[in-house]
Amino acid sequence: MDNWRIVMLGHGGVGKTALAIQFSRSCFVGDYDPTIEDSYRKQLIVDNKRSCIEIIDTAGQEEYANLRDQWVREGQGFILVYSITARSSFERLEAFQQSLVKVKHQKPIFILVANKCDVTHEREVSYKEGLALAQRFGCKFLETSARTAYNVELLFTNIVQALRPPKWIESGTVGTLGGKPPKDHRDCKKCRCVVM
Template sequence: MDQWRITVLGDGGVGKTALAVQHPSPSRFINFGSFYNQTYDPTIEDAYRKTILVDERPCFIEVIDTAGQEEYATLREQWVREGQGFILVYSIASRRTFDRLEVFRNAMLRVKRAPPVFILIGNKCDKTYEREVSREEGQALARSFGCEFLETSAKTPHNVERMFTTLVRNLRGERGIEAGNGAPKQTTGGGPGGKKKKSCVIF
């Protein structure tokens, strides 16, 4: 069983904790029941561990929920350093959280030696009438970042399972793990080190 440490980054109040503990399907996210808390309680750091099925193969993920407030910026490099994959989150109902995404992306680029594996998430898409950031803006930013993009709702919970499975697939692809048995792929061609070109997929 492959294991991944996933760090959730984003400004305070975007719903990082709700995404970290949420799941839409008990048959897939084995360790936790469905959870959504409407009360905002700022997090410094929490870890949530769960076993999930991705492409009919189980994997273990540890989700690190981090503080987004700037007073905890000194801890950000540590969280990034320890993460293998990243969920970069903003709230579609807050322009300010969208504008601050570059801060968290720059932290990843500064700390990680290799290009980080991450997905861009526009959370709280259930708040249709409070929307301040359009879906098209999220898509455009994901293209500029070179990553995948989803809009989610921890409340409904739209696309939450897809968020985790998409990131795990990307991590497996980066590690070169075969979908069938978890063994590393034999890479040939594609330039030095068998590197492949990455593509951006938007859902």
């Protein structure tokens, strides 16, 4: 069984806790109670393999920014969350993305999430803007609703799939960095060797 530590980052009030609770307990908590740090666990089957996910729900308030590096160091995968109803939460994502890049030595694995997509009449950030930012960051993008559970399980399925090594690496075969084995393993400029 895989064990993954997923850290949720984003400004306060965007729905990080609500997403974590919807995923782990299948219920919606509408009251906003600022979090410093909480964790949630759930087992999930992704591609016929069981995974245990620990979700670290972090504080989004600026006064806790000094804790951000610690959360990033301890995480394996990351979910950057903003609310479609608060442009300010969207504009602050750059700081969260930069802390990921600064602290992680390799390219961090993360997904950009636009939460509260059920409240379309209050939308301040378009789908197109979110998608453009994800393309600039080089990550996947999803719109979610913690209230209706829309795309919540898909979000965690996607992050687990991104964290797992490609099947050909797990089996010990030689392959390209793109996730597909090369036709000719002697093409060493494009291959990664697994030493057993």
